[in-house]
Amino acid sequence: MQERAPQPMQRTRRGPTRRTALAVGAAGAASLPLVALWRRGLRSRAVHGEELPELVEPARAGRSAHLIPNVPVIDHRGRERLFYDDLVRDRIVAIHFFTSRGETLYPILDNLVRVQRLLAHRFGKSLFFRSVTLDPEHDTPERLAELARDKGVGPGWDFLTGKRENLAFLKGYLFLQRPTLTSRPSATPEVSCCSGGLVRYGNESLSRWGSFPAKVTPEFIATRFQWIGFREEDCPRVG
Amino acid sequence: MARSESRRSLLRGAFLVPSALLKRTSPPASPEVQEEFPVGIGQPQPDVPARTLFLPDGIPMDLEIQPSPSVTPFVMDLPIPPIAIPVRGTNGSLETGHESLTDPYGNPAPKDIVNPTPVYAEGKPDPRTHQQWASYVPKKYYQVNISQFFHNYHDELTALSPGGLGTATWGYGGSAPGPTFIVFYGEPILVRMANALPDCSDPVQAATLPPFGVPSTSTHLHNAHTPSESDGFPMDFIDPGQWHDHHYVNIPAGSDWRERMTSLWYHDHRMDFTAPNVYAGLTGFYFYFDDPADASIPDNYKDTGDEEDAGTLRLPGKFVRDAMGNVTGRLWDIPLMLHDVLFDQEGQAVFDVFNTDGILGDRFTVNRTVQPKLTVERRRYRLRIQNGGPSRFYDLHLTDQNGVPIPGLQFWVLSSDGNLLPKPLPKDSIQLSVAQRHDVIVDFSLVPAGTTEVYLYNALEQIHGRGPTGRNLLEIDPNVNRDALMRFDLVAASAADPSADPATITALREMPDDRDxxxxxxxxxxxxxxxDYTTDSVQVPTVGGGMKTLTRKYLQWVDGNGMTQNVYVREFVFDYDGGLWTINGMAADMTEIPIVVDPGAHEVWHIKNSGGDWSHPVHIHFEEFRLIEFNGLPISDDDPRDGRKDVLTIGPGEDGIAFFRFRDFEGHYIIHCHNVIHEDHAMMLRWNIGLNRDVGHHSDPDAARWCNGVYIPQPVPTPRED
Structure with a gap:
């Protein structure tokens, strides 16, 4: 069905060598991922001493591999997952960022749960939601598991946490929004997420990506997964 | 094919990046060094971080990190889009053309990558699905296939492309821009748009798609007074293999000749995907003319399209016709569609699907050709300049080869958006936000004999997609000519110029309302x-079968005819919230009807930008407005906005008050930001004229959309327990 990209650096799927921890100046083996970092401006941050994300070579690069960073995250069941390899590739997904504390100020999960109810028959089979926290110190896997239970989140929907730099890198990649001259730092940065109203959705294997507002009518959201799914067979793999 | 596969592998392999880019990972130049390099758009310096393209926090622009390949400017000829040719019936008649709408005659053969045969849209149009069909029976029929093909943006870019084929592009009728419609007031037409784009359910076809957009379209005729079912509502989309009939009635609003328009354009308006689909190539022109025999408009206000028609406006231009009488071209009348595009190292268009601010390209294209040249005679020309977006604003100047304005050479502005102005306005520069148009007359006979080149230059700096900075690049760009959008090469006039001197035109169009x-x-x-206000309310349906109450307020105004009118007053605040671009705090939801306008109503819409760092070109479908106030002041009569408009551009903190009449048709329409990235990220509201038509449309689980001439039930999911 699709040609597969050559895999220049085969790595063991599991184990300590699978990660390419990046550092400025490691322009040799890690040079290509560095370009990807450069693309989103991480270069300047690295210069200023911030930590770099643990970007991992995808085991197999699908059509959206250049769009979705493959960084380690931890789901609300406590499992370590690679964001692109394990959670996005070959799937139809919706991805958004949130914080459980921010939910009280800017609630969006309840509306997405309504969408899940409408599409329950596809969840976990041909449709997946990825909710990524930006408050990992507070939103531990245990807290996220509790939240998932409270909200009635079912199979195919992962709440994700992990290292702050990995999550921040993911968000920087998926939500290219620059600070404005008039934007002010939030009084409570740990619970703010300026992209909270927006959800990215896409079909990885076809590389079709769009966005929808998290708060609009659930039925209006639910129709979208047909727009990019084209047919059920387009996303047959089960995660 | 081998090269094509390698390209696709490159796109998929996140970490296979051309080695030429690796050196860009070297440590950044110090800020002091960066300060020395202002840059225009034409050809970014390959290895110097450009100061003006960097943002305060150091995040570089895509176009600076991976600039388009350098190409030689002004070597490509400006292409003029083909003229759309109507379908003829079996007896050769245009009026019976719908009999043969299965025949793609009239379209250039689609250069489709996948489907060598175009879509044959079966079936006659169904009059029952169109408002006032009997009043405006189409006199001409067109069929346009929307397809994917390889396009030549520039020979040097095409040479870089896999197989030397060009850039994967979507277009109407096999070209980008699509075919230009030449239409006359009083002559309704029907245009069947058929989607022949690659079908994603076929893996072979899906693999050919450019890496952005969805092959699903809804074609909007921008600024036209169109019944709602033909307007190109974002949810009236068609998928590959489907078609949609657009009934363009071609009447001026209120059948008032003063509301006649000139230059329109059509483009895709697909929900969520307008920006990438338009970027992929889905734009075209639609020009109105007045029939010399039409008695419903005074002769001296007619734009017949022929500069030799005595007693009419005699704007520059003349029709070229074939043996059958079909218009096949225009002389002295040049459409210019502006898009800025970013290309990858293989000459393919690059679009950032995760950018919410706005997309900027680093190559100017005119009629989808990078920095073209056009040979013009030393005479008057009518240029129809259209900003096709997606996000760039322009401030256009005419300069000589030294980057110096040419004394006496001005833009005589004829129109602002679709309408003719009260009189031509001489301007040294013209401003175009996204989707705005100006028809201008440029008199190349005024260029001194020693000057043989005239450049069209954009002086407005824009460093991010949210809007321009306002800085003038003309004074700081050392390469004004190289960075120009296009070049006019002057030759001697072949004949005397019979067109009217714009300086002598004192009455171009009357206004429906007096300034007083x-x-x-x-x-x-x-x-x-x-x-001072009276309030009323209206009940609108909601998803799930409920009803909600909208309250409205109006005041009374005595119009120029001494009639007392109820004028409804509304406010639209354009803002930003939680990653979304919003209007009145709301994000685009086509199942919601937050605004109901009564048929025939007079309304005043106060449109405000509450942001401090972004600009929004606000577009309202269906009816044009008169701008009665901008930033607290009335509009002066030498302001190009002192006409009828469909786009109101509001910069940071700005506001404008627009006056409307809503006439002739009913149904669903929208107001949105025409920075199409903002539009796709929810800066759009639905509004309805009346509640008699299209009300259940997308607003309940049985919602339908117009497709193949009928409502197609939308398979909106219903809860199901596994």
Whole structure:
């Protein structure tokens, strides 16, 4: 069905060598991922001493591999997952960022749960939601598991946490929004997420990506997964 | 094919990046060094971080990190889009053309990558699905296939492309821009748009798609007075293999000749995907003319399209016709569609699907050709300049080869958006936000004999997609000519110029309302206290079968005819919230009807930008407006906005007050930001004229959309327990 990209650096799927921890100046083996970092401006941050994300070579690069960073995250069941390899590739997904504390100020999960109810028959089979926290110190896997239970989140929907730099890198990649001259730092940065109203959705294997507002009518959201799914067979793999 | 596969592998392999880019990972130049390099758009310096393209926090632009390949400017000829040719019936008649709408005659053969045969859209149009069909029976029929093909943006870019084929592009009728419609007031037409784009359910076809957009379209005729079912509502989309009939009635609003328009364009308006689909190539022109025999408009206000028609406006231009009488071209009348595009190292268009601010390209294209040249005679030309987006604003100047304005050479502005202005306005520069148009007359006979080149240059700096900075690049760009949008090469005139001198045109178009009457309305609206308003309410359906109540307010205004009118007053605040671009705090939801306008109503819409760092070109479908106030001041009569408009551009903190009449048709329409990235990220509201038509449309689980001439039930999911 699709040609597969050559895999220049085969790595063991599991184990300590699978990660390419990046550092400025490691322009040799890690040079290509560095370009990807450069693309989103991480270069300047690295210069200023911030930590770099643990970007991992995808085991197999699908059509959206250049769009979705493959960084380690931890789901609300406590499992370590690679964001692109394990959670996005070959799937139809919706991805958004949130914080459980921010939910009280800017609630969006309840509306997405309504969408899940409408599409329950596809969840976990041909449709997946990825909710990524930006408050990992507070939103531990245990807290996220509790939240998932409270909200009635079912199979195919992962709440994700992990290292702050990995999550921040993911968000920087998926939500290219620059600070404005008039934007002010939030009084409570740990619970703010300026992209909270927006959800990215896409079909990885076809590389079709769009966005929808998290708060609009659930039925209006639910129709979208047909727009990019084209047919059920387009996303047959089960995660 | 081998090269094509390698390209696709490159796209998929996140970490296979051309080695030429690796050196860009070297440590950044110090800020002091960066300060020395202002840059225009034409050809970014390959290895120097450009100061003006960097943002305060150091995040570089895509176009700076991976600039388009360098190409030689002004070597490509400006292509003129083909003229759309109507379908003829079996007896050769245009009026019976719908008999043979299965025949793609009239379309250039689609250069489709996948489907060598175009879509044959079966079936005659169904009059029952169109408002007032009997009043406006189409006199001409067109069929346009929307397909994917390889396009030549520039020979040097095409040479870089896999197989030397060009850039994967979507277009109407096999070309980008699509075919230009030449239409006359009083002559309704029907245009069947058929989607022949690659079908994603076929893996082979899906693999050919450019890496952005969805092959699903809804074609909007921008600024036209169109019944709702033909307007190109974002949810009236068609998928590959489907078609949609657009009934363009071609009447001026209210059948008032003063509301006649000139230059329109059509483009894709697909929900969520307008920006990438338009970027992929889905734009085209639609020009109105007046029939010399039409008695419903005074002769001296007619734009017949022929500069030799005595007693009419005699704007530059003349039709070229074939043996059958079909218009096949225009002389002295040049459409210019502006898009800025970013290309990858293989000459393919690059689009950032995760950018919410706006997309900027680093190559100017005119009629989808990078920095073209056009040979012009030393005479008057009519240029129809259209900013096709997606996000760039322009401030256009005419300069000589030294980057110096040419004395006496001006833009004589004829129109602002679709309408002719009261009189031509001489301007040294013209400003175009996204989707705006200006028809201008440029008199190349005024260029001194020693000057043989005239450049069209954009002086407006824009470093991010949210809007321009306002800085003038003409003074700091050392490469004005190289960075120009296009070049005009002057040759001697072949004949005398029979067109009217714009300086002598004192009456181009009458206005439907006197300035005094509008000034009175402005005063009333801006000084009204709550007790001056009367309120009423209307019940609208909601998803799930419920109803909600909308309250409205109006005041009374005595119009120029002495009639007392109820004028509804509304406010639209364009803002930003939680990653979304919003209007009145709301994000685009086509199942919601937050605004109901009564058929025939008079309304005043106060449109505000509450942001401090972004600009929004606000577009309202269906009816044009008169701008009666901008930033607290009335509009002066030498302002190009002192006409009828469909786009109101509001910069940071700005606001404008627009006056409308909603006439002739009913149904669903929208107001949105025409920075199409903002539009796709929810800066759009639905509004309805009346509640008699299209009300259940997308607003309940049985919602339908117009497709193949009928409502197609939308398979909206219903809860199901596994």
């Amino acid at each position: 009457d509008l000034e009175r309305l402005r005063f009333q609206v801006t000084t009204a206290t709550p007790s």
